[in-house]
Amino acid sequence: MASELHLTPVLSDALVILGAAGIVIPVFARFRVTPIIGFILVGMAVGPFGLGRLVFDYPWLQYFTITDPQGLDPFAEFGIILLLFTIGLELSFNRLWAMRRLVFGLGAMELTISAALIAFALMMMGQYWSGALGLGLALALSSTALVLPISGTKSPVGKAALSMLLFEDIAIVPIIFLLGAMAPYAATEGMEGMWTTIWMGAVTIAVLMIGGRVVLPRLFAQAARTKSPELFLAASLLVVIIASLATAAVGLSPIVGALIAGLLIAETEYHTEVEGITAPFKGLALGIFLITVGMGVDLTVIIDNAGPIFLAVAGVLAAKALVTGMLLRMMGARRGTAVETGITMSAPSETTLIVLTAAASAQLIQPQTAQFWQIVTAIGLTITPILALIGRNVARRVDAAPPVAVEDDAQERAIIIGYGRVGQLVADMMDKHGKPFLAIDADPELVQRARRKKHPLLFADVRGPALDRLDLTHANAFIITMDEPVLAARIVKKLRATHPDVPIISRARDTSHAAELYRAGATDAVPETLESSLQLSEAVLVNVGVAMGPVIASIHEKRDEFRDRLMLEGELSKRPKLKTSPAEA
Known part of the structure; x- marks a missing residue:
């Protein structure tokens, strides 16, 4: 019995994940490098395309590999949900309303123009227009899970990135329905489903906002009176899960519900305690998500198709950085802010993988094409922290010329x-x-x-x-x-x-x-x-x-x-x- 329990895949995967967290975070922190890269590299090493290839020849490797990659998906999704929840905690409805011009102006233009530019380039290379549009919309998305932890939400770069990422998170649902409507077999049904989701989603969001303002202060007041951290944590997770399930039930993304839950709690006096008590869970779940990203990178495929993959990655990065930077400059941002934001947000997103799956399911692109762009997306996610560092250094050089006039260099x-x-x-x-x-x-x-x-x-x-x-x-x-x-x-x-x-x-x-x-x-x-x-x-x-x-x-x-x-x-x-x-x- 003990030996069977010891060999359970769930325990083996948990050991690998916790071991990765215990090793990656301190090691990378020691060298002042974000652990994001470390988690992705761990996923590449322990995934089915890494040491997982050798498990049948060397059974003892099962203790150092992920034996059930699909089983990690719910945990990875929960990590993204908690991330959006904590982003909501840092905002407020007043701040969000003040950002409406950036969210629905800058965010909409950035997504639309980037998608159109990428789609046009793919059409010039022979991709059919419907598939090119699906790929353009997918690749135009940027990673909320990686960009915001790096840039924050209060710096000029973080504010610009947040506005665009919020619009992209809102746009996920209509994008997926649009792809469904473009499918050869679902033209009418897809549009009807989209309108149904829109009105049901609007009602659900209204109920959450009205009910949350009434219920949440009383709920957390009761939890605070008990002086029990466990009860406070349970109440916090309960709010996140209920809000996420409510939006998911009507066809919206669960991250929309998580964001609303965070915004509602941010209006109460308990938001600081909630943010602190949920932070460890968010970090671990986000690490699981990054490991799943790394597990999707097949080095053999990358080596065999190094040229096309390199050109695809470079093309997507250049197109998105150019569009984002130019739009920010047109809206009055500093050159350094525009450059850093453009480079930091140039890589595709974790939600790109979702849109690619939807496009393939709608038969807008071939499975081989979807796999190619999934590899491009995984590489982009892997190098996002490096892009952020490059953007920061380039921005410093851009803003450094000239800094402030210094007169009379010879005086004491x-x-x-x-x-x-x-x-x-x-x-x-x-x-x-x-x-x-x-x-x-x-x-x-x-x-x-x-x-x-x-x-x-x-x-x-x-x-x-x-x-x-x-x-x-x-x-x-x-x-x-x-x-x-x-x-x-x-x-x-x-x-x-x-x-x-x-x-x-x-x-x-x-x-x-x-x-x-x-x-x-x-x-x-x-x-x-x-x-x-x-x-x-x-x-x-x-x-x-x-x-x-x-x-x-x-x-x-x-x-x-x-x-x-x-x-x-x-x-x-x-x-x-x-x-x-x-x-x-």
């Missing part, structure tokens, strides 16, 4: 390394007192902000060799403001070696980091935790009746005391430790 000035929240405050104070300075940062958004404030800023990435190339001979002070302890210590050490007499003032995360900066050669290191404590003490003393003069004097005295102690710790740690004799020990 302070160099502010890092133009984030702290760096901008330092720059404002320097500007107020008429002290010349030059800020350095590699974030295009901050470049634009510096331009609006008319602050001199040089676009350069101090993580690389940029500091070695810059002319800093006229610097009268260095101010390091970034919240990256290792990088800050490294920069302090490098600057102290090249500029031994110039003051170096650095932001520190805490007192131990400040001591490390003093060891590296900082003139002053300001720990944030210490300063917040001193400010709190100052407020307490003033509010209990101590005069402001003595308070300020005592605060300065305490700050100097801590500074001297931290400098002493830094100096002592530099000294070599004396070896003691056995007798002294």
Whole structure:
């Protein structure tokens, strides 16, 4: 009995998935690489086209392969549902309404023009018009599951991507019905079915929105009173599943229901708790989906058809990036935002696989054609994180020319390394007192902000060799403001070696980091935790009746005391430790 249970395919597949999650996430996080690529590579390795080919010859490999790929599909779909649910939690109806111009304007144009361009190219290569249209609509879709976790939803790139992806998610149902209506045997029935789904879907969505506003606050209030995380989690998953089943029952995609559930909960005061408690499930289920994507990649087929597949991938990426970038520029987006969004969203989507299946079922394309484009889609999904990285680097270069005008390079000035929240405050104070300075940062958004404030800023990435190339001979002070302890210590050490007499003032995360900066050669290191404590003490003393003069004097005295102690710790740690004799020990 025990041995039979041990050999159960479900347990074997669960072992592979959990093992992949336990290995892939820490390893890729160690090298600051998204685990998305890792999950896809795991799917390629353990799937039927990887080690799965050898299971019959080497039965022990069943413990390291996925024995039932189709059995993972429900879990992968649930991962996408949870992803759309969490996206809804980050939004609100007010924010969604404010985005209506982007969703139904930019989103509609991006999908329509991209699909038309790809379809036209396929028709020129001999594909019949109905099949070309089906392929164009499928390949014009972009991956919600991959793009939004990479870009977020609050950055300019994330907002633009979100608007287009929301429209694509809404358009999935009419696209599938359109393909059904184009089938040789279902012209009339397909259109009737589409209209039925539209009106039933509208009623279902209205019921969910009205009922959710009434029921959800009471439901989560009851769950919160029990102070039971398990009950809170159960209530959250119950809402997601009911909403998804409701939209699926009338022919809409279940992800529409999940998105609505997230939007409804976002209007309550419990959305933060719900988002945190469902995050682990979303991550694991999304990992399962990515593994299923990898399992669909057959390296043998790719090698045998390397030329056509490469041209197909390159053509789709180029067409979508060009259309998306040009539309964003026409709507007033920055060049860097347009370029990064276009490149990031250029790969096909997981929903492309659904539309390809629908087109093949409607006999609009041949099964061999569907398989070819499924491989192209899987490759596109695999390289999406790489495309996002390329887009980010290209955007930085595009926005870097020219950054902000820097006048009189020969004058003495302070160099502010890092133009984030702290760096901008330092720059404002320097500007107020008429002290010349030059800020350095590699974030295009901050470049634009510096331009609006008319602050001199040089676009350069101090993580690389940029500091070695810059002319800093006229610097009268260095101010390091970034919240990256290792990088800050490294920069302090490098600057102290090249500029031994110039003051170096650095932001520190805490007192131990400040001591490390003093060891590296900082003139002053300001720990944030210490300063917040001193400010709190100052407020307490003033509010209990101590005069402001003595308070300020005592605060300065305490700050100097801590500074001297931290400098002493830094100096002592530099000294070599004396070896003691056995007798002294």
